[in-house]
Amino acid sequence: MSAPSSPIASQLEELRAQLRHHEHQYYVLDNPVITDAEYDVMMRSLQKLEAEHPELITPDSPTQRVGGKPREGFVKAPHSSAMLSLENALDEEELRAFDNRVRELLNGAEYRYAVELKMDGLSLATRYTGGVLQQAITRGDGSIGEEVTENARTIRSLPLRVGADRIFEARGEVILGRRAFERLNVERDAQQLPRFANPRNAAAGSLRMLETAVTASRRLDYYAYFLLDEAGAPIFDSHWESLDWLAAQGFLVNNKRRICANVDEVLDFCRQYDAERDNLPYEIDGVVIKIDSIPQQRQLGYTAKAPRWAIAFKYAARQAETLVEDILVQVGRTGALTPVACLAPQVVSGVTVSRATLHNEDEIARLGLQIGDRVLVERSGDVIPKVVRVTQEGEPQVRRPFVMPTECPVCSGRVVREEGEAASRCINVNCPARLKESIRHFASRSVMAIDGLGDVLIEQLVEAGLVRSVSDIYQLTQEQVAALERMGPKSASNLIENIAASRNMPLPRVLGALGIRFVGERTAELLADEFGHMDRIATATVEELQTAQEVGPKVAESIANFFREPHNADLLDRLRAAGLKFDHVVKKKEGGPLKGLNFVLTGTLPTLSRDEAKKLIEDAGGKVVGSVSSKTSFVVAGEEAGSKLEKAKTLGIALLDEAGLLEKLKTENS
Numbered sequence: 001m002s003a004p005s006s007p008i009a010s011q012l013e014e015l016r017a018q019l020r021h022h023e024h025q026y027y028v029l030d031n032p033v034i035t036d037a038e039y040d041v042m043m044r045s046l047q048k049l050e051a052e053h054p055e056l057i058t059p060d061s062p063t064q065r066v067g068g069k070p071r072e073g074f075v076k077a078p079h080s081s082a083m084l085s086l087e088n089a090l091d092e093e094e095l096r097a098f099d100n101r102v103r104e105l106l107n108g109a110e111y112r113y114a115v116e117l118k119m120d121g122l123s124l125a126t127r128y129t130g131g132v133l134q135q136a137i138t139r140g141d142g143s144i145g146e147e148v149t150e151n152a153r154t155i156r157s158l159p160l161r162v163g164a165d166r167i168f169e170a171r172g173e174v175i176l177g178r179r180a181f182e183r184l185n186v187e188r189d190a191q192q193l194p195r196f197a198n199p200r201n202a203a204a205g206s207l208r209m210l211e212t213a214v215t216a217s218r219r220l221d222y223y224a225y226f227l228l229d230e231a232g233a234p235i236f237d238s239h240w241e242s243l244d245w246l247a248a249q250g251f252l253v254n255n256k257r258r259i260c261a262n263v264d265e266v267l268d269f270c271r272q273y274d275a276e277r278d279n280l281p282y283e284i285d286g287v288v289i290k291i292d293s294i295p296q297q298r299q300l301g302y303t304a305k306a307p308r309w310a311i312a313f314k315y316a317a318r319q320a321e322t323l324v325e326d327i328l329v330q331v332g333r334t335g336a337l338t339p340v341a342c343l344a345p346q347v348v349s350g351v352t353v354s355r356a357t358l359h360n361e362d363e364i365a366r367l368g369l370q371i372g373d374r375v376l377v378e379r380s381g382d383v384i385p386k387v388v389r390v391t392q393e394g395e396p397q398v399r400r401p402f403v404m405p406t407e408c409p410v411c412s413g414r415v416v417r418e419e420g421e422a423a424s425r426c427i428n429v430n431c432p433a434r435l436k437e438s439i440r441h442f443a444s445r446s447v448m449a450i451d452g453l454g455d456v457l458i459e460q461l462v463e464a465g466l467v468r469s470v471s472d473i474y475q476l477t478q479e480q481v482a483a484l485e486r487m488g489p490k491s492a493s494n495l496i497e498n499i500a501a502s503r504n505m506p507l508p509r510v511l512g513a514l515g516i517r518f519v520g521e522r523t524a525e526l527l528a529d530e531f532g533h534m535d536r537i538a539t540a541t542v543e544e545l546q547t548a549q550e551v552g553p554k555v556a557e558s559i560a561n562f563f564r565e566p567h568n569a570d571l572l573d574r575l576r577a578a579g580l581k582f583d584h585v586v587k588k589k590e591g592g593p594l595k596g597l598n599f600v601l602t603g604t605l606p607t608l609s610r611d612e613a614k615k616l617i618e619d620a621g622g623k624v625v626g627s628v629s630s631k632t633s634f635v636v637a638g639e640e641a642g643s644k645l646e647k648a649k650t651l652g653i654a655l656l657d658e659a660g661l662l663e664k665l666k667t668e669n670s
């Protein structure tokens with residue numbers, strides 16, 4: 001590369017070099033030396049400088065990792081030499097047969113094996129010229145792949161710039177680690193998108209996104225495992241040496257690798273990682289075994305399909321096919337209902353599997369699964385096995401769809417699936433499946449703040465049958481508590497005192513303690529201020545609830561559902577009998593020019609932010625509510641106002657723009 005020609009150019013190069021260094025420390029060596037915030041500051045100054053001098057942006061700049069405009073599709077690109085797949089050895093016998101062939105073909109010469117983990121992702125060839133990443137090509141059919149260079153640039157562990165000036169090609173595996181995979185599926189649940197079946201599918205899908213920014217958000221990794229020159233030939237005389245060279249250039253090279261002097265050592269390695277594979281942060285499906293010497297590799301040559309100098313030892317499949325006999329529902333400690341497939345018992349790599357999680361209703365729909373179907377199940381780690389896909393639909397006369405129960409299988413309480421949530425939940429606070437969690441929340445610091453009522457004690461109280469409803473804690477006696485294990489008379493009487501003291505907690509705390517979905521501290525306060533009494537909140541309609549500030553349809557629906565559940569209505573009566581505060585003295589704002597007026601904000605105002613406008617209105621004694629109703633006094637509409645504006649027009653509510661609002665504040669003030 002030519003030397004930077006101006007002070008700006010050298011400043012840019014300096015920043016880039018620093019960022020590259022820190023990316024390598026963080027993503028490859030897993031040893032960050034600066035904080036994320038410091039990194040961000042450095043990145044932002046580079047972005048700023050590049051924005052001022054766009055002509056100086058280079059493809060190897062760390063800013064190019066973030067992704068640009070979506071593309072139409074991918075261009076095909078040929079490989080310099082075929083990306084062959086390896087032959088497989090499925091057991092020790094087949095591996096020893098491979099070793100015997102090698103020994104014969106090498107005519108008694110000494111040889112050694114380079115042994116690496118076979119990571120479960122997709123292969124990618126990356127080409128460098130003058131130390132800069134030029135091109136990244138997927139494996140495709142082995143001779144022609146797809147160019148995905150822009151997407152590959154977003155992979156933080158793939159160096160955009162290396163020290164070596166020579167032209168070379170690294171080959172490696174693009175993978176998604178277990179944690180990144182789990183996180184991705186949780187996000188997809190939240191967005192009600194189908195889950196990815198496994199990390200490999202997720203990695204493959206992510207690398208081929210037309211929108212590079214999406215690839216960038218997926219946290220892929222690149223592990224290099226092979227090195228070639230521009231003609232597609234090896235560079236060094238030993239495979240091991242090429243791995244070390246790649247690591248020295250800044251590539252992530254899996255360090256769980258070994259030089260083995262003979263096949264027995266190879267088998268030891270295979271067994272060791274078969275036992276440890278569940279603890280690795282990524283998925284592997286076997287071990288790759290190569291003759292380390294490149295001259296010996298040449299001597300051994302190739303069959304029509306694969307090299308004779310390498311083999312993949314495949315671990316036993318952790319998948320097996322079986323029948324879904326039924327789908328039951330489990331209730332978790334937060335009340336979430338999880339459908340679970342009951343399977344005809346089947347041994348999957350040494351363990352009998354008879355149940356598999358189905359996560360939620362959307363997942364069942366994605367799989368197209370019905371009871372009576374045959375499915376592929378997969379065991380991974382210690383977690384409960386999962387259904388990968390339907391392999392054969394059941395006969396029409398036995399096949400039947402799963403229906404999420406409307407009653408909780410544990411307590412027959414109401415089951416509700418709130419808007420925007422993947423999970424259905426039992427909303428009975430006293431459901432035995434969630435009682436401990438309900439008490440824990442009830443007693444926690446932010447709500448009833450009952451000191452001394454911790455997890456261990458809750459466990460004891462529920463197990464001893466002393467507490468079957470949250471309200472039962474108000475019936476506990478000092479003697480009952482003192483009789484529990486590890487409880488003395490002193491701590492027992494402290495606890496009883498603390499429970500008694502919690503009776504003075506104000507209504508917002510009591511409301512928050514019920515654990516109604518979407519009702520946190522602030523919403524509880526606003527509700528209490530609006531309605532002034534628990535009973536008025538409990539009997540309010542969905543429409544009425546929305547007159548409270550910040551309460552939209554989703555929250556209102558959740559509150560109304562909660563109080564319509566008979567068990568919860570019963571709990572409310574018991575809490576009332578226990579003497580908890582159900583009424584509330586509303587702290588009314590002193591007068592104010594907008595007193596008694598209700599406002600709804602919608603769209604983007606020209607100068608005021610939503611929060612600023614709200615504060616102005618509230619400081620003037622007005623109220624800002626979430627949705628338009630006949631009780632709304634004014635709708636303040638800005639740019640791109642949507643359905644709220646439509647509704648205001650339909651109901652004939654007065655409209656204001658920002659200027660109108662400011663005017664109103666002024667005139668009403670005078």
Ligand SMILES: [Zn+2]
Binds near residue numbers: 409
């Ligand atoms: Zn229940």
